[in-house]
Each structure stands twice: as structure tokens, then as C-alpha cells.
Amino acid sequence: MASVTFDxxxxxxxxxTKPAVDSIDLQVADxxxxxxxxxxxxxxxxxxxxxxxxEEVNDGNIFIGDRNVTDVPPKDRDIAMVFQNYALYPHxxxxxxxxxxxxxxxxxxxxxAERVLEAAKLLDLEPYLSRKPKALSGGQRxxxxxxxxxxxxxxxxxMDEPLSNLDAKLRVQTRTQIASLQRRLGVTxxxxxxxxxxxxxxxxxxxxxxxxVLQQVGSPRDLYEKPQNVFVAGFIGSPAMNLFSSDMAxxxxxxxxxxxxxxxxxxxxxxxxxxxxxxxxxxxxxSTTPGDGLEIxxxxxxxxxxDGYLYGHxxxxxxxRTDIVARVDGRLHPHAGEKVYLLPQPGHLHAFDAETGVxxxxxxxxx
Amino acid sequence: xxxADLINKIVQVAxxxxxxxxxxxLILFLIDKAPKRGRDGFQLVAFLAPALLLLGIGLIYPAVRxxxxxxxxxxxxxxGLDNFVWMFTQPDALRTLANTVVWVVLVPLVSTIIGLAYxxxxxxxxxxxxxxxxxxxxxxxxxxxxxxxxRFVYEYRPEGREQIGALNQILVxxxxxxxxxxxxxxxxxxLLIVVMxxxxxxxxxxxxxxxxxxxxTEQLEAAQLDGTxxxxxxxxxxxxxxxxxxxxxxxxxxxxxxxxxxIVQTMTAGNFGTSVVANEMYNQAFRSQAPGRGSALxxxxxxxxxxxxxxxxxxxxxxxxxx
Numbered sequence: 001m002a003s004v005t006f007d008x009x010x011x012x013x014x015x016x017t018k019p020a021v022d023s024i025d026l027q028v029a030d031x032x033x034x035x036x037x038x039x040x041x042x043x044x045x046x047x048x049x050x051x052x053x054x055e056e057v058n059d060g061n062i063f064i065g066d067r068n069v070t071d072v073p074p075k076d077r078d079i080a081m082v083f084q085n086y087a088l089y090p091h092x093x094x095x096x097x098x099x100x101x102x103x104x105x106x107x108x109x110x111x112x113a114e115r116v117l118e119a120a121k122l123l124d125l126e127p128y129l130s131r132k133p134k135a136l137s138g139g140q141r142x143x144x145x146x147x148x149x150x151x152x153x154x155x156x157x158x159m160d161e162p163l164s165n166l167d168a169k170l171r172v173q174t175r176t177q178i179a180s181l182q183r184r185l186g187v188t189x190x191x192x193x194x195x196x197x198x199x200x201x202x203x204x205x206x207x208x209x210x211x212x213v214l215q216q217v218g219s220p221r222d223l224y225e226k227p228q229n230v231f232v233a234g235f236i237g238s239p240a241m242n243l244f245s246s247d248m249a250x251x252x253x254x255x256x257x258x259x260x261x262x263x264x265x266x267x268x269x270x271x272x273x274x275x276x277x278x279x280x281x282x283x284x285x286x287s288t289t290p291g292d293g294l295e296i297x298x299x300x301x302x303x304x305x306x307d308g309y310l311y312g313h314x315x316x317x318x319x320x321r322t323d324i325v326a327r328v329d330g331r332l333h334p335h336a337g338e339k340v341y342l343l344p345q346p347g348h349l350h351a352f353d354a355e356t357g358v359x360x361x362x363x364x365x366x367x
Numbered sequence: 368x369x370x371a372d373l374i375n376k377i378v379q380v381a382x383x384x385x386x387x388x389x390x391x392x393l394i395l396f397l398i399d400k401a402p403k404r405g406r407d408g409f410q411l412v413a414f415l416a417p418a419l420l421l422l423g424i425g426l427i428y429p430a431v432r433x434x435x436x437x438x439x440x441x442x443x444x445x446x447g448l449d450n451f452v453w454m455f456t457q458p459d460a461l462r463t464l465a466n467t468v469v470w471v472v473l474v475p476l477v478s479t480i481i482g483l484a485y486x487x488x489x490x491x492x493x494x495x496x497x498x499x500x501x502x503x504x505x506x507x508x509x510x511x512x513x514x515x516x517x518r519f520v521y522e523y524r525p526e527g528r529e530q531i532g533a534l535n536q537i538l539v540x541x542x543x544x545x546x547x548x549x550x551x552x553x554x555x556x557x558l559l560i561v562v563m564x565x566x567x568x569x570x571x572x573x574x575x576x577x578x579x580x581x582x583x584t585e586q587l588e589a590a591q592l593d594g595t596x597x598x599x600x601x602x603x604x605x606x607x608x609x610x611x612x613x614x615x616x617x618x619x620x621x622x623x624x625x626x627x628x629x630i631v632q633t634m635t636a637g638n639f640g641t642s643v644v645a646n647e648m649y650n651q652a653f654r655s656q657a658p659g660r661g662s663a664l665x666x667x668x669x670x671x672x673x674x675x676x677x678x679x680x681x682x683x684x685x686x687x688x689x690x
Contacts, residue, residue, distance in 0.1 A: 089590075100593050
């Protein structure tokens with residue numbers, strides 16, 4: 001077991017001018033579960049493959065423990081990887097698949113069988129040990145891929161969207177299984193996904209990437225409560241945070257006719273006269289009294305039982321239309337066509353520089 | 368041929384096509400009008416009959432005739448197993464069988480190994496297409512053409528004269544005497560085998576190269592992380608991944624080799640101890656006026672091909688369980 005360190009690691013594909021991964025600095029502590037998350041093409045898989053040694057590192061270094069592995073071939077890195085499509089060997093049985101690395105490492109037959117059996121028990125794969133991958137269901141194949149990694153007892157687990165080929169229900173189940181298994185084994189894990197829910201539920205810490213650049217690293221709570229920029233704010237959380245630009249007022253920002261307080265020092269730090277404000281759908285107060293904040297016309301209310309989501313739009317002075325989502329009570333809520341007025345809950349306003357997108361206020365708190 | 372002839376021919380072809388279309392149309396029309404009850408059976412027969420008829424005339428009837436002829440003498444009298452006794456006792460006939468075995472062992476083995484190695488080495492290399500084309504080109508040459516090319520390579524001129532064969536010229540450069548290659552038993556058989564390998568390697572290479580590209584990259588990467596070196600990856604991931612294609616290549620080449628006739632006929636006409644079964648079959652049937660012996664050889668050839676075909680089918684069925 002070991003820590004993992006990316007030290008300004010960069011990957012530039014030949015023929016491209018923009019790095020796919022741009023000098024990433026990232027530390028993963030021993031035994032930690034780190035999730036790399038971002039939209040497709042953000043470089044998260046490339047980062048993982050750089051750590052695996054499947055992708056060249058053009059600049060910077062990668063360490064596993066204290067060992068610089070930047071130029072070490074994959075086979076000598078002592079890492080195991082779970083691939084998105086599992087990459088099981090089709091001509092080998094489940095047991096052979098799981099024991100292959102040990103066989104290559106020259107582990108004797110008895111020990112091999114013992115370790116495979118141990119992992120199979122852990123993953124409920126015992127009845128399937130003599131089957132070929134083709135005769136397994138998607139979930140079972142996924143577990144074999146996990147088993148292949150576990151049997152190795154590697155320093156680091158790498159997982160590249162291992163759940164994306166499963167159906168929704170199985171995905172949620174397997175998600176918790178993987179997370180609890182990782183905690184039990186205590187092996188440092190780097191997990192790649194594009195699904196922010198997966199990231200929030202599984203990771204000890206989450207690293208958000210966009211266009212090859214690391215946006216923010218932190219605990220799920222950190223990322224949710226205090227996104228460092230507009231991108232992270234919009235990416236983490238579902239439904240996504242409402243983000244729109246608003247005029248600064250004396251001592252705050254305008255929410256329709258109301259002014260929401262914001263410390264003067266944050267306002268002074270902003271470029272220009274507008275700032276981008278963000279409010280999560282679950283952090284708004286919806287009122288039907290005119291004048292109580294931003295005027296919203298309700299387009300649709302989705303009822304989900306206990307809660308409902310109000311989809312509406314505000315029209316700003318310039319005639320621009322901004323879509324707004326708000327969580328409302330599932331039983332008592334406004335209806336389509338009505339007008340409602342919206343204010344952030346105290347302490348839950350996120351303010352970002354309109355030009356740079358960088359966060360202005362410290363915590364999600366009003367001045 | 369005059370222009371009028373040409374036009375005449377074109378009209379004939381067009382007429383033939385029209386008649387063909389009309390007949391097919393009529394059959395389809397009649398099938399469509401078939402009574403509801405038993406329509407499936409009717410359609411089955413109507414569609415299968417033409418193909419079955421042609422198969423019967425072209426394949427089954429000759430096969431049966433050949434099988435009967437194998438047990439008869441030149442005049443058609445039944446003589447039991449005499450033709451086969453001749454085949455397995457006469458030194459010449461035995462030599463033919465032995466040569467065939469050498470061909471069937473060496474050609475598929477060597478061309479597949481070379482083709483596979485070549486396909487692996489040029490995979491994803493720069494100029495892969497050109498490298499492939501170079502090796503594939505001989506496939507486009509007929510066996511007779513290839514044989515003529517190689518006969519030049521093996522060509523002999525007496526010592527002192529200017530050598531036009533590449534092989535002898537090389538010998539002369541090293542100060543050795545030129546050799547009458549195609550008449551030197553047993554090396555001449557090997558030299559003929561080289562021609563077949565030269566032609567078949569391209570086939571093996573192209574098929575295997577495509578198969579190699581079909582092995583999922585992730586499997587190779589997974590194997591890389593599992594600690595394998597390049598050879599272990601090749602043995603444990605690539606080869607099992609292309610097993611189906613390997614079997615197809617080996618069996619196809621084996622069958623082609625069993626039937627080889629043109630190369631031997633062109634190069635030595637089966638003389639100097641180079642004859643093979645297919646060649647001898649032709650010689651007996653059409654030159655020595657011994658159709659019985661020729662038929663017996665044909666039958667043996669068929670029996671030799673059979674296990675290869677069965678093996679092929681079995682492996683392909685196994686592969687289906689994996690994929």
C-alpha cells in the first residue's frame with residue numbers, strides 16, 4: 001500500500017497543441033479513495049492511464065509511495081486496474097482470469113488457488129470459478145474484474161468507470177459494495193467516473209477536472225458547500241446549481257427587487273459591476289408574495305413524492321431568460337403559469353467573479 | 368472478331384440474362400401463387416432445387432463415379448482394392464504419398480509462422496500498408512506464374528557460362544559449382560515447397576493481421592498491468608484471441624497444399640522424385656491411361672482432406688462458446 005503523487009504531470013498527444021492533461025498536482029494518501037470526476041474529454045481517464053503507465057508522461061513526474069514511476073513500465077508498477085469493459089480474458093475461466101497475474105509472477109499453484117478462492121468468497125463468485133466470462137452476467141463480470149485486481153494485493157487500485165456498463169439499479173448496489181470493499185481492504189484507490197453522484201457517494205476526496213486542468217480537490221462536503229469556481233459549482237450536485245449573473249448593489253447583490261447581503265470585501269474583489277451568483281435548488285426560499293426576491297414564472301413542477309422540483313425562468317432587465325430550478329414541497333407547491341419570488345436561504349449563496357469564474361465569498365455564507 | 372460479331376455476342380449475353388431473369392421471375396411468381404397449405408415446403412423445394420441440382424451434377428455425381436472407378440481397372444471391371452494395393456506398395460506411388468505428407472506438414476506450418484510473425488512485427492508500424500502489400504502480392508499471381516518466376520531463380524547453366532538463376536549465381540560468387548537444383552532429389556521437393564510458402568504467406572499474413580487488430584486493446588493493457596512481458600502477452604492474450612483465424616488459415620492452406628498440382632506440374636512435371644498425389648492422379652488418369660489408379664488417388668486425397676475440415680468446424684464451434 002502506498003500513496004500516489006502527481007507532480008505537474010502532463011500528457012500532450014502527438015499532433016495536438018493543447019495538453020490532454022495539463023500539469024496536474026495531486027496527492028492521494030495511503031489507503032484513500034480518490035475519485036477523478038469531470039465531463040467527457042476532461043482528461044480524467046488519461047490521468048488514470050498515466051498512473052497505470054499505459055500513457056506516456058510528457059512532463060512532470062508520478063510517484064507511487066516514494067518511488068518515481070514516471071518511466072517504469074506498467075508491469076513493474078504493482079498496480080491493478082479495473083477497466084470500463086472489464087477486459088477479461090475470454091478464453092480463461094473466472095479462476096484463471098483472477099489468478100493470471102499470480103501465475104505470471106510465479107506464485108505456486110496451491111497458493112494461487114487459495115488466494116483466488118479467498119477473493120471469490122469476498123465477491124460471491126465461488127459458484128462461477130470454472131465458468132468462462134461469456135457465461136456470466138454483466139454484474140458478475142464486473143465482480144470478476146474486481147477480483148482480478150484484489151487477488152494481486154497491489155499497492156494501488158485503479159478503476160476506470162467500472163460501473164458504466166451496469167444497469168441503474170445494479171450500479172447503485174455495486175457502488176456501495178465497491179466503496180465498502182475498498183475501506184475493508186484499505187488499498188489506495190483512484191477511481192474515474194463522469195457521474196458526480198458516484199463521485200459524491202464513493203470518494204473520500206474528489207478531484208474535479210475540466211479540459212485537462214485540475215479545478216478543485218476536496219471532500220464531497222467541501223465540493224458541495226464551497227465550489228471554488230463556476231464549473232465545479234455547476235458540475236457537482238443534482239439538479240445542478242442555479243447560476244446567473246446579477247447586478248451588484250450597495251452591500252450585496254440584487255435578487256429582483258431585493259438585495260441579498262454580501263460582505264463588501266468580496267464585492268470589491270470582483271471585476272466589473274456584475275457577479276455570478278449561485279444557489280442550489282435545495283437552498284432557495286420560494287415565496288408567493290410579490291417583491292420577495294427574484295420574480296420567476298413557473299414552467300413546470302416535477303412531483304417526486306416527498307419533494308417536487310419547480311422549473312421556471314426569470315427575465316432579467318436585458319430581457320435575457322434564465323432558467324431556474326427550485327426544490328419545493330411535494331404536496332404544496334405553486335403551479336405552472338404562476339409567478340413566484342425566490343431568495344437564497346441565509347448562508348447558502350455562492351458568489352463568483354463574473355469574469356474569471358472564481359469564487360468570491362469564503363464559505364457559503366452571507367457577509 | 369468483327370464489330371458485327373461483337374454486337375452479336377452482346378445481344379446474346381443480354382438475351383441470356385433476360386431469359387435467366389424471366390425464368391427466375393416465373394419461379395418466384397409461381398411460388399407466390401402456391402396454395403397456402405404446405406406453402407413452406409413448396410417454397411423450400413423451389414428455392415433449393417436449382418442449387419441442389421447443380422451440386423448434384425457438378426459434385427456429387429462425379430464423386431460417386433470417381434469412388435466407383437477407384438475400385439475398377441482400365442476397362443471398368445471391378446478389381447477390389449488392387450488400385451490401393453498398388454498405391455501403398457509401389458515405391459513410386461509411396462514416394463508420392465510421402466512427398467505429399469512433407470508438403471502438408473511444411474507449407475501450412477512455415478507460411479503460418481512467417482505470416483504471423485510478419486503480421487505481429489508490422490502491426491501499427493509506419494508504412495504498414497506497404498509492408499503488407501509487398502507480402503500479399505504473390506497471392507495475386509497464379510501458381511503457374513509463380514512457378515515460372517521461381518524456375519528462373521533455380522535455373523542452371525553449366526559451369527563457366529553466365530548464370531541466369533539467382534541461386535546458382537550466389538553459389539558461383541562464393542566459389543562453388545552451380546547445382547541442377549530441380550533435379551537434385553530430395554532438395555528439389557523443398558525448393559518447390561518454397562514456392563507454395565511464398566504464395567501462401569501473404570494469405571496467412573493478411574488474415575492474421577486483421578485478427579490481431581481485432582484483439583481488444585484493453586485485454587492487452589490488462590495483461591500488461593498483470594505483469595506480462597511482450598512474449599507472455601502474445602502467448603496468453605493475442606494467440607488465444609486469434610485462435611479461430613489461426614485454425615482457418617492453417618486448414619485452408621493445408622487443403623490448398625493437399626491439392627497442389629500446378630507448381631509440381633510446371634516446375635518438374637512430377638519427375639526427379641517430386642511428384643505429389645494430385646499430380647500423380649493427373650498422370651495416372653490422363654497420361655498413363657489408368658483412370659482406376661487416378662481415381663484411387665483422388666479418393667485418398669479426399670480422405671486426407673476430410674479430417675482437416677472436421678477439425679476446422681469443431682474449433683470454430685468451440686470459439687463460439689468464448690465469444
